[in-house]
Amino acid sequence: MVAINTCFGRLRSRDLSRDLSRGLTLLLVLLLLLHSVWVGAGEWSYHALYYAEGDDRVTVEDHVASVKHSFGVDYDLKMDVGYDAISGASPTLQSNTPVLTQQDAEARQQKVAEADKQTDKLILAYDPNGDYKKRNVELEDIRRSINVSLLMRDEQRNETTLGASYSKEEDYTSSSASASRLWWADRRKNRSYSAGVSVIYNESYVFSDGYADQYIDNNLMWDAELGVNQVLSDKAHVSLSAYINHDIGYLSNHYQTIVRGIDLDNNQRIERSEWLLAAEQRPDSRTGGGIGALHVWQWQSGITSQLNYRYFDDDWGIASHTLNWALDIPISQQLTLLPVARLYQQQAAFFYRDADSDDKVFNARQYGSSDQRLGDYHAWHAQLGAQWRPVQHWQIDSSLALYQQSNDFSAWWLMLGASYTY
Amino acid sequence: MKTAWAFMLSVCSCVSLAEVKVFYTPPVQASSPAKSVQTQPLKPVAKLEEVKPLPAPSELAAIEPLLGIEPVKPWQKAVLAQPAMKPAGRLPSVAKFNQKVFSSKENTRGGTGIGGGGCGCN
Numbered sequence: 001m002v003a004i005n006t007c008f009g010r011l012r013s014r015d016l017s018r019d020l021s022r023g024l025t026l027l028l029v030l031l032l033l034l035h036s037v038w039v040g041a042g043e044w045s046y047h048a049l050y051y052a053e054g055d056d057r058v059t060v061e062d063h064v065a066s067v068k069h070s071f072g073v074d075y076d077l078k079m080d081v082g083y084d085a086i087s088g089a090s091p092t093l094q095s096n097t098p099v100l101t102q103q104d105a106e107a108r109q110q111k112v113a114e115a116d117k118q119t120d121k122l123i124l125a126y127d128p129n130g131d132y133k134k135r136n137v138e139l140e141d142i143r144r145s146i147n148v149s150l151l152m153r154d155e156q157r158n159e160t161t162l163g164a165s166y167s168k169e170e171d172y173t174s175s176s177a178s179a180s181r182l183w184w185a186d187r188r189k190n191r192s193y194s195a196g197v198s199v200i201y202n203e204s205y206v207f208s209d210g211y212a213d214q215y216i217d218n219n220l221m222w223d224a225e226l227g228v229n230q231v232l233s234d235k236a237h238v239s240l241s242a243y244i245n246h247d248i249g250y251l252s253n254h255y256q257t258i259v260r261g262i263d264l265d266n267n268q269r270i271e272r273s274e275w276l277l278a279a280e281q282r283p284d285s286r287t288g289g290g291i292g293a294l295h296v297w298q299w300q301s302g303i304t305s306q307l308n309y310r311y312f313d314d315d316w317g318i319a320s321h322t323l324n325w326a327l328d329i330p331i332s333q334q335l336t337l338l339p340v341a342r343l344y345q346q347q348a349a350f351f352y353r354d355a356d357s358d359d360k361v362f363n364a365r366q367y368g369s370s371d372q373r374l375g376d377y378h379a380w381h382a383q384l385g386a387q388w389r390p391v392q393h394w395q396i397d398s399s400l401a402l403y404q405q406s407n408d409f410s411a412w413w414l415m416l417g418a419s420y421t422y
Numbered sequence: 423m424k425t426a427w428a429f430m431l432s433v434c435s436c437v438s439l440a441e442v443k444v445f446y447t448p449p450v451q452a453s454s455p456a457k458s459v460q461t462q463p464l465k466p467v468a469k470l471e472e473v474k475p476l477p478a479p480s481e482l483a484a485i486e487p488l489l490g491i492e493p494v495k496p497w498q499k500a501v502l503a504q505p506a507m508k509p510a511g512r513l514p515s516v517a518k519f520n521q522k523v524f525s526s527k528e529n530t531r532g533g534t535g536i537g538g539g540g541c542g543c544n
Contacts, residue, residue, distance in 0.1 A: 062519065064518075066515070156476060184476060185476070185477075185480060186476055186480040187476040188493070188495060188496055190491075190494055191480055191482075196535055223532050225535045231494050232491055234501060234502065235502070237502060241533065243532040243533050247531075288531055288532065289532070290533055291533075292533045296509070298501050298504075298506070298507065304506040304507060306511060310534075312530040312532070316529075318529050318530070320528070320530045322533075326511055328506035336506075336512060338512060338513060344524075344528060346528060346529060346530065373528065379528070381524075383516075383520070385513055387512055397513050397515065399519075401520065403523065403527070411527070413523065417515060
């Protein structure tokens with residue numbers, strides 16, 4: 001009994017010392033953090049975004065809290081946590097003929113079963129009139145995210161940045177890791193070379209049997225980028241970059257639907273009565289890349305211009321040009337206006353067909369999508385931002401943006417936020 | 423007894439807090455002729471890591487004027503160090519929000535990843 005008590009006593013004292021040691025370690029870390037905050041420099045910020053699409057489609061409320069802290073001049077730590085609430089409706093093709101009777105429902109199910117025998121693609125529904133129209137399907141989701149990055153500088157002030165992020169929605173999880181390096185080419189630090197790589201692993205729920213069942217599928221997205229930055233004068237610098245990316249896995253959007261024509265009566269002809277609603281299917285891999293250029297120049301008036309161009313091309317047939325021009329106009333010591341104009345032009349993916357066109361029907365085997373975002377369109381974006389610094393260390397940010405695509409999609413968003421620097 | 427301990431403690435505290443002065447007294451010169459003593463060369467306490475210096479100015483200095491590049495000295499970089507000159511601009515959070523919208527509504531991937539060097543002030 002004494003032995004047992006002694007044994008418990010030792011255990012208790014071991015637990016106590018372990019707790020004490022943990023407590024001390026925690027206290028030390030807290031003190032170090034407090035010390036770092038006290039002697040270091042950094043920024044705390046909070047920004048909120050309200051985003052709304054035209055035609056009463058999706059609205060998003062996005063909240064991001066960030067902290068950036070410099071530990072001396074060698075380490076910068078950044079962390080942000082985000083919370084998005086998405087609600088509204090997204091347009092997808094649906095059967096336009098209502099199901100009237102149980103017999104009608106069973107007949108439609110019979111057609112879907114017949115189509116399933118002729119294709120390995122996912123067939124979702126059948127409309128006896130072949131009348132499929134875009135309808136808004138309601139959606140609601142909450143996304144939580146966290147991003148962390150650590151920048152480290154060596155003796156020659158070359159920079160290594162390591163990053164990681166994680167986000168979770170009800171039907172989607174994403175994790176990523178990245179590493180990048182910046183090398184100075186000369187002692188005056190007028191030219192630098194950079195290289196970076198990142199990988200994203202996504203998991204999403206996918207419909208497997210009509211809308212009845214779901215399973216988890218995944219994809220992997222690789223990105224690599226090389227860049228060079230050159231100081232042109234004491235008021236201008238330019239950056240050039242080349243980038244490639246490779247995605248592999250499930251790359252379709254399981255909410256998006258298409259119309260497939262399947263020869264149900266085997267008469268070598270597809271009639272309207274043989275049109276079925278199916279899940280979209282994109283290729284399982286995508287490789288793309290492009291080049292980018294950024295020119296930053298402060299004029300004599302103190303206004304700073306940032307002109308950015310990006311070209312992209314991939315093996316899905318998508319090619320795009322992006323031109324972005326941003327100005328930084330100081331109005332007073334406290335106030336700066338920040339107008340932005342952006343033009344975008346995109347060429348369609350080879351497997352895209354417009355859901356509103358007569359040529360919207362895919363055959364039983366080919367890849368297919370009617371997602372507008374894979375289509376041929378151009379877009380413009382105009383934004384006016386402002387930064388107000390009422391007192392030292394504090395700044396208030398605001399921004400209003402309008403976005404319009406040539407395919408009638410439009411959106412606007414308003415951002416408000418505040419930052420404290422120390 | 424307690425008073426004695428308190429006195430000792432206060433004396434020790436005062437000594438430890440007092441400024442410590444070191445007086446150097448040169449050795450008394452002996453009348454006999456000085457003997458030559460062989461001394462060992464000083465050994466470094468710790469080997470410092472040698473940092474290979476970067477070229478200054480640039481290795482491409484000869485062709486830089488042809489490309490419209492002016493040589494800029496570190497003390498001329500006040501403007502380049504301003505937040506407005508950084509690739510993400512004065513409001514990086516706005517640029518991040520915008521990028522979120524564009525990447526969800528457009529099908530271009532990449533090309534926004536790596537920031538430029540800018541002023542190299544840190």
